[in-house]
Amino acid sequence: MTVHWGDGVVSAGVSGSATHTYANPGTHTVSVYGGLEAISLDGHPDAAKLVSVDRWGDASWRSMESAFSGAANMVYAAVDAPDLSRVTDMAQMFSGATSFDGDISSWDVSSVTDMAQMFSGAASFNRPLNAWDVSSVTDMTGMFLGASSFNQPLDRWDVSSVTD
Template identity: 40%
Template sequence: DLSKWQTGNVTDMSEMFIGASSFTSDLSEWQTGNVTGMSGMFSYAAAFTSDLNEWRTGSVTTMSLMFAGAENFNGDLSEWQTGKVTNMSWMFCSASSFTSDLSKWDTGNVTDMGGMFWGAESFTSDLSKWQTGNVTDMRSMFSGAKSFTSDLS
């Protein structure tokens, strides 16, 4: 049980649970306010479903591959602070159950969204208000996102 770990001084959680396919611990109370790196944190943690909406993510700059292959993850991330994030590439790649509302995310500093929702078959969030003026890579962003129908015009 990792739910009571003291994580307030941690600055990098990248690849922390990568490939932990049976990992299911509750991490909802972790202190993440000092974390800047979360790349690949839950990549291929197929069974992971913990609620992370209370996490403080305002210092994070990179979230690439964070939930890639986390096929059962569908946690609410609607209140995450993403204003400092520059890299969201492949973040939800093959996260086939993910449907969280990301409409309020601040994406103004993001430069890489390549493959972000690739294979996220259930994803349907309205992204029409996302700021994408600084994005330079959107390749394969919605490839295989079968349920995505948001009007981006």
């Protein structure tokens, strides 16, 4: 995979985790090309530095577990939707993303089985999700725990597979 760090530095042939130290502080647009299958901020101390997702591109994602966990300042500007056809795990995806209120209503989550704590602590999130196909989901434990603004109907959800 290739990472353009937004400061003129390009890292090619990256596999696994990628990190970068900026010479000058500020806002940088980071672009990733080829081979990205997962992102996991997992509450990293620098997670709050992620301020926006602007575009998903054509990546075929494998996991979204803890993808934006702790990204307290992240807003959502993407107009495209991620390819989630291989994703089964979205647990804690937006956990602690307190500013997140992106329109993700068009996402195809039909392959997902785990949404535990997906929006836990996402205090600003209040977008419609009623069109989501959640019929494969087995774990919704604490999905909206601490998502204090969320007040959307979910009456069209088929939760017959949910055990937790």
